[in-house]
Amino acid sequence: MRGSKDIKKVTLKDIAKEAGISVGAVSLILNNKPCRISEENKEMVKKIAKEKNYVVNQMARALVTKKSHTLALLLPDIQNTFFSALAKQLEEDCRENGYYLMFVNTNDSFENDKKLLMSLDARGVDGIFIIQSNESYYYYQQFKNQVEDLHIPYVMVDRSFDNMECSQVRFDNQKGGYEATKYLIEEGHQKIACIYMDDYCGNGTHRMKGYQQAMTEANLPIEENYLIVGDNRYQSGYNAVQSILESGVTAVMICNDMMTLGFLKGLYECGKKVPKDISVVSYDDSLSDYLFEIELTTVAQNVEILARESTEMMMELLADPWSKPKKLILDPKLIIRNSVIRKRDKRG
């Protein structure tokens, strides 16, 4: 702001007064609407608007046109490398489609999901990409009501409820957990732990169910101390190291990269090595820039595809808000690197 001359915004009326033509005519010109006004007058009005630093009041315009060309992304944790990569990609895809993207961070809190969704709805964004907080899995009915009461289109991204009828794009989490564990079993491991977020019916729980499925299929026991609950954050992976080392397992499937990072740090501090002392499979494939010695076998969730499909779905909804909701479940992909060591195969 530049001193007191800007206290008041320039209005169409101010411009009309200076140009000596009607407010309606100025509005038509500045909104590039067809009108029977001389090119000379058009030029003059645009020049005055520029000189006076006229900014279209998009809030006022949005009230009329109902279009803000802005979308929002509800983000659970801006510091999680998977989500920051996804946010960046989504933003690029939206921009290519002529939309700005704003982010809001919920810190994985149900209360914030509620408040921020209401705020975004009322603030006139055209649509919302929702990555719900993990906490919201515990409030299915309330969360569902809240989302269904939105007045604008939304796409659930990465996280959703199985039985929720809405536009959504996410990965098959049980399949990812299953394939990761199956790979460890095929490499000869029999004592395998799983660090997961117990999020009721969320992605963490589904990945753990995939682990259970693979273990059961192979007739391998899941001892009580094989299942370790974390919260998808660094510290919970770090804290899991002692119990994993005491459990006597030879391998561990960790259900997200942030927990893996904490786990690897704790392991390093105990003087233990991957894969010599313990084999690790992780989930997300967002760490390859950060890790040197350890090349992490991991379940990749392709952020480019997730972002592209979500954006496409949003564009379809914006074109036709009453089209039938689509559900798209993407396949995760196991990427095999050197964080798993081959055990003597008893079946061999």
Add this chain to the structure above:
Amino acid sequence: MRGSKDIKKVTLKDIAKEAGISVGAVSLILNNKPCRISEENKEMVKKIAKEKNYVVNQMARALVTKKSHTLALLLPDIQNTFFSALAKQLEEDCRENGYYLMFVNTNDSFENDKKLLMSLDARGVDGIFIIQSNESYYYYQQFKNQVEDLHIPYVMVDRSFDNMECSQVRFDNQKGGYEATKYLIEEGHQKIACIYMDDYCGNGTHRMKGYQQAMTEANLPIEENYLIVGDNRYQSGYNAVQSILESGVTAVMICNDMMTLGFLKGLYECGKKVPKDISVVSYDDSLSDYLFEIELTTVAQNVEILARESTEMMMELLADPWSKPKKLILDPKLIIRNSVIRKRDKRG
């Protein structure tokens, strides 16, 4: 959205009709304004509003009250660990002060700075925290005009121009670069390289100037191949490895953590170790969670303090938009860890 019944938003008029009282009275009740209306009627109106899923149109309200209780943060790179930590902290501090915070990502582009600032201004946020793109350092006059033409308060955070008169909170970058380099010199290093972003008059350049200052003070030569230009991103640090190894230096001062991360990865791939083969000092202190073997000596910029001071400054501006701009330059802090090896001290 829940089928066609929601096509139309519920209005005050709808509620007034159902309650059998005037629209004005309903507005007073739902906006919690003092009014002479019976508690019974108040309860009834609130109940109807709730049943009908009435959402206050904040755009319409903001047009009247000029308050949206939303702030925005212009962010150059959401994947940079320093900025994501800062964004999260700022958001928490704003929330404590009763404000939502939205982020927009500029990808360090001047064009995006311009477009997004205009968009946020027109969208009715109450204020903007600006971390300008690096590119904008090259467009001083244009960027300055753009920012000064904003109709809402703003605080420049972390990045700014020395001679720009506006509210700003940032660190003393030259001092940080100076202290990092001085420490390497005190540890006996004489051949020291510097990887920095050549951002004209930005933070990278100031850090490099601090390096020059320390080298000159100690009468140490700066060979042509000691100065390596990067772009603050991972890949440019990775790419610098060969020239650093060929330059014959024993130490390197790297002007941000993302470049350091890339540099360390490249170094690891060449089979070289820190600090055995080369000593490293970095900048930001955002990597301690990510690094295991290497304990990085680094110039810390305290994100908590930066966020708190920026938020305080914003709150003052919101209370009195015409108060005199304040400039706050914070001290960075050298944190000494084990990524620097002591060289034989010729002065000893």
